[in-house]
Amino acid sequence: MSQSRLVTLEQDILAKNNGYAAANRRLFAERGILALNLVSSPGSGKTTLLVRTIEELAGRFPAYVIEGDQQTSADAQRIRATGAPALQINTGKGCHLDGHMVGHAVEHLDPAEGSLLFIENVGNLVCPASFDLGQHANVALLSTPEGHDKPAKYPVMFRAADLVLLSKSDLLEVLGDFDVATATDHVRGLANAAPVIPVSSRSGAGMDAWLAWLGDAS
């Protein structure tokens, strides 16, 4: 297959996705829903952060969650245990959520006016960066065990981040080789001025700053 045919195809797929994303965006605007796309490597602690966040919000905003995974519905079950409605999308061989999947999930979840919609994307620092879901902001998690160099190595994702949470910050001392300032510098090196906040779902450190950001965004 020629390179130009591949590029045309990519454009076709993205154009179609953008149509679905635009429809999601209109629905979010009509209902005053804040939609956030959470992205990270596998195992960076997205679900654990959401569970703690929903608990700490304690109904201040009604929260809804769309969970993306290749397989299993374990994450949606963990979210539902908090009382928040959650829907699991299994992508099978797919490496990211797309606008169409999210549109269907929103139809099922039917989020209330003025609610918060968390979209937990498939754990992947590459593919989700290319697919608009209609979200208002991208929240990228970088867990401290992954190393502070990841923004430089996965620039497309971290350039698109509106907020970077350095998750599992309780491990900073044990690890000894993750430097918050260096991680922040790597984000700035991508011409991204997004806030970079260390946070631990385990100890609760940084949760206030993250909840304050959520409050400002709502």
Place this chain on the structure above:
Amino acid sequence: MSQSRLVTLEQDILAKNNGYAAANRRLFAERGILALNLVSSPGSGKTTLLVRTIEELAGRFPAYVIEGDQQTSADAQRIRATGAPALQINTGKGCHLDGHMVGHAVEHLDPAEGSLLFIENVGNLVCPASFDLGQHANVALLSTPEGHDKPAKYPVMFRAADLVLLSKSDLLEVLGDFDVATATDHVRGLANAAPVIPVSSRSGAGMDAWLAWLGDAS
């Protein structure tokens, strides 16, 4: 675009890739090279493991490394500091290495007869699973901070693994919520009988078992 047209396209791309992979496999066979494809999430410690492995091999087998990353040549530089030849491939927006990229890298590296070729794929638990590089075996790393459930959530990759290394095993005690038996059960749940070995590049735990596996595979 219709679903059937997309499936046909995927088949076209994979068929083309398989041709390149087959050529790589022939070259590896002719020269008696053992080629290993290392896959994992970003930040699971593939490069750190390779650095320590090459040091411990101490020239028992000549080792060569192909490094895949979206951007930066940091990993290849770290490998070269051990004295082993290394070549960095930057995939840009791409989420995996393919047979064609590896073929060109092998041409440049020109690995000696009877050598070990480590191919460190882009950090991604989804996309690299679909692309044959001509390797003899897949070594999947799962770092303990990622959680023991990842084989169930990324089944395509862990089903294809010939060896699973539970990296950063020195953190097991600090984390307290990663169970080696459960991780192993999740791999077995995919009908995969591959060895599952906890290993720490920091403490050296498990390095003997990993080097023994390498010796048997060579």
